[in-house]
Amino acid sequence: MPQTAIDLVHLSRQTGGDAELERELLTLFAQQCARHLRAIHGGDANIRRDAAHTLKGAARAIGAWQVAEAADRIEQQLGQAGTSPREDALDALTLAAAEARAVISRLDCAA
Structure with missing residues (x-):
């Protein structure tokens, strides 16, 4: 697993090295991340599972x-009937998302 919260080499491959597109994707991810985290921490199981699934895909797209x-783990836990995500899984997602958003913030400031 990469040591950084965002795999910038993967992101560059995804965007063909277009730095402006990378910034747009990272900004969009940071916004989506906050929205999906709110949904994952509240709402019914279907909304939470859908938010985890969408966040997982968006995260994979940017590396x-x-x-x-962490989102995949929560999605799997919510996929089991009558199951809520474990607190440690929610904590892991919250921490990973915070680290990714911090990297995005630093990159945005450096631009």
């Missing part, structure tokens, strides 16, 4: 592997 892995 936020830790976010994707």
Whole structure:
């Protein structure tokens, strides 16, 4: 697993090296991430599962592997009938998302 919260090499491959597109995708991800985290922490199981699934896909697209892995774990836990995500899984997602958003913030400031 990569040591950074965002795999910038993967992101560059995804965007063909277009730095402006990378910034747009990262900004969009940061916004989506906040919205999906709110949905994952509240709402009914279907909304939570859908939010985890969508966040997982968005994270994979930009190379936020830790976010994707944590969202996948929550999606799987919510897929089991009558099951809520475990607190440690929610904590792992919250931390991974915070780390990814911090990297995005630093990159945005450096631009």
